[in-house]
Amino acid sequence: MNKPVLEIQDATLSFPGTTLWTGLNLSVAPREFIAVIGSNGSGKTSLMKAILGQEQLNSGQIRLNGKPVTRGNNRIGYIPQQRSSDAGTPLRAKDMLRLGFEGHLFGLAWPSKKAKGRVNHILNCVDAVDLADKPIGELSGGQLQRLRVGQAVIGEPDLILADEPLSALDLAQQKIVAELLDAERKEHNCAVLFVTHDVNPILGMVDRVLYLANGQFRIGTPDEVLRSDVLTELYGTPVDVVRNQGRIVVLGTQNHDHHPEEVWS
């Protein structure tokens, strides 16, 4: 058995008035793909921030490669939500990858054969060779997220944290980016923690699901967790999990009526 990449032990995070989650235990093995799902306000993003050391736990601890987490870590590859940047941003696709490779190191970024070779390799991997010289402000959402996957794996991280990387993409692009991420994490041997409100684009590649709701959580394979009885118990109100042509739709969650975008369709 390999040593876990990430261990969350008895973790509690609460803000005045709400407990996001309590007694959370999760151990992530190398190469494991874990989906973190739950409705708005269930603490998905806070979990990610806690792993990045940007949010302090009330109790418990989080370890990365056996060591307590610090504020950011170069063993982590991070994929943010797609956000279009200003067209004038002086950052080309290949420069963005290079920042992912060695941007955290002090000093100047001299032209380097090693860095260039690495960037070219990744551009190939994410099928973006023709985008290399484009400023990121001119890329489409799907193109940018493909490069974000490349930027996350270029430093050979042990863990990839993906924060809703598919939101704002159309279905075809979601599929391309998700499959790319799956292939890259296998190629580069990293575990993935994938925060999303829609599990469908990644259903075929997920090993386990961490479902957060009502200050509680369930962990297990998609078949163990994404069931009407399990989610009904978790939410404390009747929830229907409907499977249709390989897709999963959860009906009746608390935000369902107010946030139609939360429906998994």
Place this chain on the structure above:
Amino acid sequence: MIFNFADYDQLLPLITNSLIAGALLAIVGGLIGVFVITRDMSFAVHGISELSFAGAAIALLFGANVVLGSVFGSLSAAALIGILGSKAKERNSIVAVLMPAGLGVGILAIALYKGTSANKFGLLTGQIVAVGDSQLGWLAGICILVLGVLLVIWRPLNFASLDPDVAAARGVPTRFLSLVFMLLLGLAVAASVQVVGALLVLSLLVTPAASALRVSRSPIWTPLLSVGFAMLAVLGGILLALGAGLPISPYVTTISFLIYVICRLIENQRGKRA
């Protein structure tokens, strides 16, 4: 007369100090300007320069070292803006509050000052020519310090400026870097105030970088072009001003502005071709 090049060979040795100071400022201003723009801090630069003016004016009034007064004013402003205004919106309002306050204090100090008027307005609108030996020493020291630190933090600062969320996740100390950057900016502003004056600091710390960014997106060419443009504006401005006996700042700002216009035209031409 705006241009007059008689006796030029006799005047030239008098401005060696100014030329050296100008070249150093061009390097620092050109480089730091790139970060000023990518971090969206142009307005903050203006605010810092008004407080730098206030510090210098107070130093002038009390017979203290003007460069030190200027440094003190701009570092206080930079620290305040850095601590209170981490978000762009907050920052802008803090700058807008600080700026007139600083300018007012500076004008009061200048009004009370009994010395020659050239010194007074030099702080606002730039020197005529002379940079004294001791002033040059201060300027050179400040520029070298800023340049040295900037080169050490260049890569992570660039990461934190262009891609802040990913940089923070990767362990880049983004808050520390932004504080260090504010201090470097404060020093660069204080040095620039000595030559082009508080009102025109932007022409040295923003315009060259803004011009470079119109024609290049390369992380290597953009800063180099920016320094080149700043150099052209400052040295050209000093040399042209020499003949006329006028402050150098109108020449510096005009050249700087023309470079910007030309860069925009080049960008438009490229856009049409593409």
